[in-house]
Amino acid sequence: MTPLVEETERLRRENLRLAEERAAFIRYIREKVNELLVMMRCPAMNADALGDMELIGYDPIGTVAASFSQVLDNLKETNDRLMQEVSERALAETALKESEDRLRDFIENAVEMILSVAPDGRIEYVNRSVLSTLSLATGDLIGRSLCSVVAPGSEKGCRKAIRQVMDGRKTGRIEVEFADKRGYRILAEGNATGRFVDDRCVSIRMILQDVTARKKYEEELQKAEKLESIGVLAGGIAHDFNNLLTGILGNISVARVRTPGEADVQQNLSKAEEACLRARDLTQQLLIFSKGGAPVRKATSIAGILRESVEFSLRGSNVRAEFHLQDDLPPVDIDEGQISQVLDNLVINADQAMPNGGILRIEARATEVGQGDTVPIRAGRYVCVAVSDTGIGISKEALPRVFDPFYTTKEKGSGLGLTTAYSILRHHEGVITVDSTLGKGTVFHLYLPVSKRAVAGRMKPAAETEQRRVLVMDDEPMVREVAVEFLGCLGYEGEAVESGEAALAAYRSARESGRPYSAVIMDLTIPGGMGGKEAVLRLRDLDPGVRAIVSSGYSNDPVMADPGKFGFRGVIAKPYRIRELGEVIDQVLSGGDGAVPA
Amino acid sequence: MTTPTVRMEELDLRGQVCPAALMRALKKMNDLQGELVSGAAALRVLTDNRDSVPTISEAARNMGYAVAVDREEAHYVLLVGSAADRGGR
Numbered sequence: 001m002t003p004l005v006e007e008t009e010r011l012r013r014e015n016l017r018l019a020e021e022r023a024a025f026i027r028y029i030r031e032k033v034n035e036l037l038v039m040m041r042c043p044a045m046n047a048d049a050l051g052d053m054e055l056i057g058y059d060p061i062g063t064v065a066a067s068f069s070q071v072l073d074n075l076k077e078t079n080d081r082l083m084q085e086v087s088e089r090a091l092a093e094t095a096l097k098e099s100e101d102r103l104r105d106f107i108e109n110a111v112e113m114i115l116s117v118a119p120d121g122r123i124e125y126v127n128r129s130v131l132s133t134l135s136l137a138t139g140d141l142i143g144r145s146l147c148s149v150v151a152p153g154s155e156k157g158c159r160k161a162i163r164q165v166m167d168g169r170k171t172g173r174i175e176v177e178f179a180d181k182r183g184y185r186i187l188a189e190g191n192a193t194g195r196f197v198d199d200r201c202v203s204i205r206m207i208l209q210d211v212t213a214r215k216k217y218e219e220e221l222q223k224a225e226k227l228e229s230i231g232v233l234a235g236g237i238a239h240d241f242n243n244l245l246t247g248i249l250g251n252i253s254v255a256r257v258r259t260p261g262e263a264d265v266q267q268n269l270s271k272a273e274e275a276c277l278r279a280r281d282l283t284q285q286l287l288i289f290s291k292g293g294a295p296v297r298k299a300t301s302i303a304g305i306l307r308e309s310v311e312f313s314l315r316g317s318n319v320r321a322e323f324h325l326q327d328d329l330p331p332v333d334i335d336e337g338q339i340s341q342v343l344d345n346l347v348i349n350a351d352q353a354m355p356n357g358g359i360l361r362i363e364a365r366a367t368e369v370g371q372g373d374t375v376p377i378r379a380g381r382y383v384c385v386a387v388s389d390t391g392i393g394i395s396k397e398a399l400p401r402v403f404d405p406f407y408t409t410k411e412k413g414s415g416l417g418l419t420t421a422y423s424i425l426r427h428h429e430g431v432i433t434v435d436s437t438l439g440k441g442t443v444f445h446l447y448l449p450v451s452k453r454a455v456a457g458r459m460k461p462a463a464e465t466e467q468r469r470v471l472v473m474d475d476e477p478m479v480r481e482v483a484v485e486f487l488g489c490l491g492y493e494g495e496a497v498e499s500g501e502a503a504l505a506a507y508r509s510a511r512e513s514g515r516p517y518s519a520v521i522m523d524l525t526i527p528g529g530m531g532g533k534e535a536v537l538r539l540r541d542l543d544p545g546v547r548a549i550v551s552s553g554y555s556n557d558p559v560m561a562d563p564g565k566f567g568f569r570g571v572i573a574k575p576y577r578i579r580e581l582g583e584v585i586d587q588v589l590s591g592g593d594g595a596v597p598a
Numbered sequence: 599m600t601t602p603t604v605r606m607e608e609l610d611l612r613g614q615v616c617p618a619a620l621m622r623a624l625k626k627m628n629d630l631q632g633e634l635v636s637g638a639a640a641l642r643v644l645t646d647n648r649d650s651v652p653t654i655s656e657a658a659r660n661m662g663y664a665v666a667v668d669r670e671e672a673h674y675v676l677l678v679g680s681a682a683d684r685g686g687r
Contacts, residue, residue, distance in 0.1 A: 037617075037620075040657055042620060042657050043620075049616065049617055054618065058621040059625070060621060063621055063624050063625045064621075066631075067627065067661060070627070070631060074660065
């Protein structure tokens with residue numbers, strides 16, 4: 001082969017090799033570009049669609065790489081934005097949860113009873129207050145119909161209320177009477193509103209308050225107010241009646257003293273006196289029931305009085321008493337006579353309620369009355385006395401009226417027994433309540449305030465009577481006359497004046513003349529003049545050692561309950577008998593506190 | 599109130615098919631990147647190749663641009679611009 005041919009052959013082979021190399025190079029470029037395009041989710045190129053030279057002309061790797069870089073940037077930005085959104089959403093979710101927790105906490109811990117009821121009447125939600133008020137568990141309520149958990153007899157009203165709220169006819173006040181676990185009625189009052197979506201009620205929300213205690217309290221209060229106004233009326237009449245009785249009784253007493261030995265006259269007078277005393281007792285009952293019955297209270301142990309009264313009243317009865325008295329009962333501030341009267345009334349009633357005999361249970365224990373209790377008395381410590389019988393019971397209709405004056409179911413009852421009991425307890429800052437089931441029995445609860453003082457000892461016997469002078473001040477001529485007569489019979493020299501001014505003048509002149517009065521008995525109020533309350537202060541200016549006794553038939557005035565505080569040494573309620581007058585004067589003159597309570 | 603003026607660039611790919619059409623579109627979007635992202639410019643791509651429409655649109659969206667497609671009588675118009683107003687680039 002000639003060198004030229006050889007050279008040409010070498011060049012041809014070299015050319016072929018280079019062409020192969022170039023093809024391999026372009027194939028490589030095409031593969032890499034395709035890989036990038038696929039990663040960019042673009043269709044891969046095929047050799048037919050784009051010739052090698054044209055491909056190279058587009059600078060494919062540079063172009064695709066730059067685009068790919070833009071895709072990465074975009075992905076990064078998108079990623080950053082998503083991360084931010086995620087963190088913002090997490091924050092919003094935390095805030096939402098906090099808000100929900102707060103609202104749930106409010107609702108769960110609300111004092112009000114909060115319920116949600118579905119349109120079919122089923123309970124969907126109840127808060128803790130509902131559960132604790134009704135002593136029920138969630139399972140007892142959720143899913144059950146509201147009308148099935150209300151008190152028997154309230155179902156119809158409940159259904160009607162739900163329907164009215166659902167119809168949008170009624171939103172607002174609603175009363176629901178529930179029955180708690182033990183079957184006790186719980187009266188709840190509040191608001192019920194419907195939640196409406198597209199004019200359709202999807203649920204009913206109820207926010208209720210337990211008003212059982214408040215209602216009971218209001219009823220008791222209403223009863224107290226009613227009795228109070230009747231008491232004012234009765235008291236007014238009794239006061240005048242009492243003054244008249246003082247005159248009658250006084251004159252009878254004097255007549256008895258003046259006719260010794262005349263047996264017939266004495267017998268008549270004795271009967272007249274007895275009738276007068278019965279009239280006085282009735283007047284006293286009216287006075288006690290009215291404001292006039294302010295008790296003269298002393299720290300007293302109730303246990304002895306309970307046993308005494310009950311045993312006395314049950315004498316000869318086939319009813320047996322059972323005592324359950326707390327051992328260390330604290331003393332109570334009471335007027336022993338008045339409380340005995342209450343107990344007598346209760347025991348006699350119980351005895352009559354058990355004509356075939358039975359058991360009368362007397363319980364007494366110390367108890368604390370709090371703010372929310374149903375008993376309408378001031379919060380504090382009380383001794384609670386329960387008197388329960390197993391008798392005929394009181395009907396549902398009669399029960400709210402048993403304390404009303406002149407209300408009686410007995411043929412010969414005065415209708416004042418329980419009224420007086422009620423009034424006495426009120427004046428003791430206590431209360432009497434009643435519960436009864438027809439055919440099963442009745443229980444009365446008496447609440448008496450615990451005394452802060454210790455039980456006082458009995459008073460010493462009166463000193464010997466001496467010949468002394470006593471001044472009487474009263475605007476009623478009959479009372480003056482009787483008093484002077486009484487004093488004469490008791491061995492005193494009695495003088496009488498009709499006003500505070502006259503009493504002052506008489507007291508002064510008696511002292512100046514060297515014949516001072518040993519004691520002064522003064523009426524509490526003198527219409528249009530100076531009454532005993534003011535006169536005693538003037539007398540004390542004149543003579544700090546004055547022995548003054550306050551006398552009134554209307555013991556509503558605080559002076560009658562606590563005479564010492566107002567400058568008196570003694571107190572006597574009108575009308576009085578000779579013996580009572582003698583006792584109080586004896587006590588005052590012997591230096592003790594004389595008190596002859598109403 | 600003044601409306602910011604957007605400079606309109608045009609890339610006529612009529613008569614071309616993918617992948618050449620895609621290559622040219624990618625190159626143009628790379629060249630205009632700054633202006634397209636800021637919204638100073640927008641790109642009108644004209645193509646009569648039906649297959650190129652989704653390919654170019656998809657690539658532009660992956661790169662973070664907003665794309666709107668219009669159909670004229672004998673070709674398609676792809677309007678590529680900033681996606682800032684849509685929360686993206």
